[in-house]
Amino acid sequence: MIEVKHLSKSFSGKQVLFDINAKYEAGQCSLVIGRSGSGKTVVLKSIVGLFEPDEGEVWYDDVLFNRLGEKPKRELHRSIGMLFQGSALFDFATALENVMFPLDFFTDMSRSEKTDRAHFCLKRVGLENVDGKFPSELSGGMQKRVGIARAIALNPKYLFCDEPNSGLDPHTSVMIDKLIQEITREYNITTIVNTHDMNSVMEIGDKVVYIQEGHKLWEGSSKDILDSDCAALNEFVFSSNLARKVKNIK
């Protein structure tokens, strides 16, 4: 479980997050949605410690994360997996080496055990025969899947995904969404996904938090979205003609 209390953040005097409160349960896919520039990524990076919040608390189960020192924070990071918007695979390493990277650092496994574990993770995300390929030789969807495989290599308790569908075709997007959802349930991970993709919201959103201009305006499940009376959320969700038609039919 991850809990965020009164989170605020500003950059160069400009406040971008205002008093965000949210609770994310284990075994659920929690989605943070909002327009581009609404502060989703800042929320995510503040929770994982890549940004230092100005105010507020971030709790990982019973640990107050943002008050930890550098070393304990690093220890806790080992139980976190993260999929970045651009995959952030290491250019200097092959797909297999990317997945083995955290294993090299934090386990005492033998070379063959690490290779087996990396193969297992790659297979779990539906990738085989990509061992020797460098990130530049992989498609966007494959890079995302290698990113997920790397994120789950150390059996994380928490998984963060920043715009996992950006730049992907609808079919691959659905596949990545399903993968994230399956992994979340399979390993009882606390998963937080940043997205503005409404398909993802409807497919995997066990819990959805809507953010606009740094303020949390709405929270609920994906099913509640269709019946919400939050005007800002409705404007965001039903911004396309198709979505409005779907709502009218409903």
Add this chain to the structure above:
Amino acid sequence: MIRDFFELVGRYAIFMKKVFQRPRKWRIFIKQCFVQADSLVLGSVPLVALISIFIGAVLVIQTANNLQNPLIPKMYVGYMTRESLALEFCSTMICLILAGKIGSNISSEIGTMRITEQIDAMEMMGVNSANYLVLPKIISATVLNPLLMLMSYCLGLIGGYLIVTMTGIIQVADYLTGLRYWFEPFYIYYSMIKTAVFSFLITSIASFYGYYANGGSLGVGRSSTKAIVVASASILIFNLVLTQLLL
């Protein structure tokens, strides 16, 4: 401006503290040192060799042209070439050239990793990214570049020898006598110490600017340029300080 300077020095000091921590796995660290030695030091051998041979040759011609007085023995051409190479060229000049080559390489490599979130990905795994990426570069360059300086010194002298034999600008025997005349071994140590310090400055400053790059590819370019300028200026300042201290 003064405040900005001290802020920059403070950030650099904090960065260095992050870099100089005990590596989590020595095996990975040593492997990285070899990788960086190959890329930063061995990769610079052809450039350094080429420059050294030609500069050695040019130094001989220039010195010979400036020592036309028949009262000055011709062996001083060899002597002065040797001293110029040992005291200044092989350490300061080579390191200024390396500041451009290695500095831009390191800064753009780490800067690209920063803007493509690869460094964030390492931090998210609990890896000390500064330690993993930067320390092997600093160690390999600081330890091995003095050997590169020795190689440059030898090749500079060989370049001088080649031009003497090819042009006959002075007698080969005079040149060789000059090379052996009043040899001060400390000058070699002095030059090696300078090279080690300059290599530390080049790698750490370039890494620092790359590590804090922002603003996309333009930002990487800017950080790369800044790294070269600051590293070169630092080399010149430390050259003065070390010369005053050591000689």
